[in-house]
Amino acid sequence: MPILEVRQLTKIFGPDPKKGLPLLEQGWSKDRILKEAKLTVGVNRASFTIEQGEIFVIMGLSGSGKSTLVRMLNRLIEPTGGEVLFRGTDVTRMTPAELRNFRRKNIGMVFQKFALFPHRTVVQNVEYGLEVQGVDRATRRSMALESLKLVGLENWADSYPAQLSGGMQQRVGLARGLANNPDILLMDEAFSALDPLIRKDMQDELLQLQEGMKKTIVFITHDLDEALRIGDRIALMKDGEIVQIGTPEEILMQPANPYVERFVEDVDLSKVLTAAHVMRKPETITIERGARVALRMMQERGVSSLYVVDKSQRLLGAIAAEDASRAVQEGLALEDIMQTDLAKVPPDTLLNDLFEKMAEARLPVAVTDGDGRLKGIVIKGSVLAALAGQSAAKVGEAG
Amino acid sequence: MNIPKIPLGTWIESLERWLEANLGAVFDLIKTVIGESVGLLETVLTSVPSFAIIVVIAALSWLVGRWKLALFAFAGLWLIDNLGYWDHSMQTLALVITAALLSIVFGVPLGILCARSSVVRGVVMPVLDFMQTMPAFVYLLPAVSFFSLGVVPGVIASVIFAIPPTIRLTSLGIRQVPEDLVEAADAFGSTSTQKLFKLQLPLALPTIMAGINQTIMLSLSMVVIASMIGAQGVGADVYRAVTQAKIGVGFEAGIAIVIMAILLDRLTQNIVRNNKKSG
Incomplete structure (x- = not known):
């Protein structure tokens, strides 16, 4: 069962908002409802499911209804219609x-x-959620300090929020959100008020925290780069409607409509695409084979190098054509001529981080998984094709 | 066409008679409680040696304010004592403190209600306007007929005149708490009582204190009027001096009121400022 299931969630503002629901059903546009019924549609029948442990990003420009949508999930704003099912229980009821x-x-x-309480110290802010539950003083203090430690602010526990920088204040906000160990964390434009560099640090820190916590996070942002960076899945909103839901790659490579397409066209692909997207199937040879076999394979396949793997596809090294022919002449084994100082990267390496490795390496960079198994290789040509960008979709097919 | 005069005055008078006939016991109770409170306070303030009180207030001024305020407190109170208005001033202080306490006890909760409900606010605010602009003499009369002559109708009249700032500024202070903080308190599952005591009241405190300061000043400004219906104190001295055209006495008693006013104002204001600093 998904942890959160949202069905046809709708918010209409106005004197008699319920009146707008049948109009939406009849397919009236937001503009027509505003003009003829004098009602403002904030969120128009949003439906999605969120799985345990994922970061679900709701992204849209200002006025797209994303803040209203997230506030309906905990009913800071009362929905006009629709359901929010938390593990099957309807929150709206x-x-x-x-x-x-x-x-x-x-x-x-x-x-x-941040919305930190200015009259309370950092640790008093963090323990607020526990305090209103009636957790006793000692327990809530130690839980709050634990939470502050997660964000690296345990030494600031007794300061007041006004004494902290913006980035630190939002860490306190994060610690407060995490202190009572909720199943779901809503983050409403949590990093939007921060400087770009601090924002990036916070994103990294959130992702790092998430490795350990495996929380379900609903993250609101108007920043596409941020959405692509941290989202496991992204819901794109426009005019109160969700126009597309998908992984960052799906949003980039298969935009559902011209709006999304226009939205993603300026994305710096090198910061989104990973080695896994552009890697190719490598020509491999198992270590037991001889140099003669290797040389023939290279001739048949028209390549100048081969990657050497063991039986379980673990990468051991690579051999170049000239070394192979030398081995044949001198009767050497593959082991003796194999180059082992290969550039290796994990599949989720961003292209942006690949460039340096590619410049240094003589052979194509190898992509290996956590167990050292060879998944593919990255050659310069496919990276350039990907970055040319005019057809991200084609890159996707190539990968 | 001849529209007869609306008998508003007659209605008010019959309402007053009805209240007197049916709620006499309630008025008696109020009268006893207020009368006893003022009397107790008065006894305490007048039986302690004047010098002790002067030192205590000067020390308090030094604690919440600066040494200048302490110096003023010392010199001002000594002057009151020297001029021979000490006991009367303490009577006045007892009346003012009682009126201020009553205003806080009723005003702050009423202000909270106003902040929470626009319906309550819609009812209370016009009433406050009415209370503040209606000339005080007008409600002095019913106050006398309900509570007879003396200090009690004086306290009641002072409360009616002085309570509006406390109500208004309490309501304002709570409504001025930033929306996102209220939202945060809600998002963590606060009850409305928790929200009130853990967030709204602490943040509204400087504004509420400003209202209480105004209330104290206003009730002090009522002491001369209260003396016309038998409240004792320096107000009565001023009133007597005016009716007997004794310029010197009137001035001396007036100075005593001014000194008390400045002291009460600075003391309460400094409490507000100290609160702001720590908040």
Whole structure:
């Protein structure tokens, strides 16, 4: 069961918002409803599911309804229609007491402008969520300090928020959101108010934290780069509607409509595409074979080098054509002529980080998984083709 | 066409008679409670030697403010004592403190209600305008008929005149708490009581204190009027001096009121400032 399932979630603002629901059903546009029914559609029948442990990014420009949408998930804004199912329980039907309990135990939130309480110290801010639950002083203090340690601010526990920089304040916000160990963390433009460099640090830190926590995170942003960087899946919103949901690659390579296409056309592909996208199938030879076989394979396949692997496809090294012919003449084994100082990268390496390795290496960079198994090689030509970018889709097919 | 005069005055009078006839016991209770409180405070303030009180207030001024305020407190209170208005000033202080406390006890909760409900606010705010602009003499009369002459109707009249700033500024202070902080408190599952005591009241405190400061000043400004219906104190000295055209006495008693006003104002203001600093 998905942890969160959103069905036809709708928010209409106006004096009698329910009146707008049938109009949406009849296919009236947002503009027509505004003009003829004097109602403002904030979110138009959004549906999606979020799986346990993923970072789900809701991305859209200002006014696209993303902040309204995320606030309906914990009912800071009451939905006009639709359902929010948390592990099968409809949040929209909860009583005030049930809702309070849901907010206390299951769902945390981090805010764009931090929203730290200025009259409370850092640690008092972090323990707020536990305090309202009635957790005793000693327990909540130690849990709050634990949470502060996660974001590296345990030494600032007794400072006031105003004494901290923006980046540090948002770390406190993050620590506060995590302190009561919620199942879901809502992050509403959490990094948007920060300087670009600090923002990138925070993104890295979030991803690093996420490795250990495996929280379910709903992350709102208007920044496509941010969405692509941290999102496991992205929902793109426009005018209150979700126009596409997919992995970052899907959004980039198969834009659902011209709007998404225009949106993604300026993306710096080298910061999105990874080695896995551009790698090719390598010509390999197992280590037991002789130099003569290797030489013939190279001639048949028209390549100047071969990658040497063991039986379970673990990369051992590579041999160049001239070394192979020398081995045949001198009767050497593959082991003796094999180059072992190969450039190796994991599949999720960004192209941006590949360039340096490619410039240094004589042979194509090898892509290996965590067990050292050879998954592919990256040659300069396919990287350039990918970055030419005019057809990201073609790169996808090539990979 | 001849529209007869609306008998508004007659209605008010019959309402007053009805209240007197049916709620007499309630008025008696209020009268006893307020009368006893003022009396107790008065006894305490007048039975302690004046020098002790002067030192205590000067020390308090030094604690919340600067040495200048302490110096002023010392010199000002000594002057009041020297001029021979000490006991009357303490009577006045007892009346003002009682009126201020009542204003806080009723004003702050009412202000909170106003902040939370626009319906309550819609009802209360016009009433406050009414209370502040209606000439004080007008409600002095019913106050006398409910509570008879003396300090009690004086306190009641002072509260009516002085409570609006506390209500208004409490409501304002709470409504001024930034929306995103309220949202954060909600998002972590606060009850509305938790939100009030852990977030809204602490952040509204400087504004509420400014309202209380205004309330104290206003109730002090009522002491001369209160003396017309039998409240004792320096207000009565001023009133007597005016009716007997004794310029010197009037001035001396007036100075005593001014000194108390400045002291009360600076003391409460400095408490606000200290609160802001730590917040």
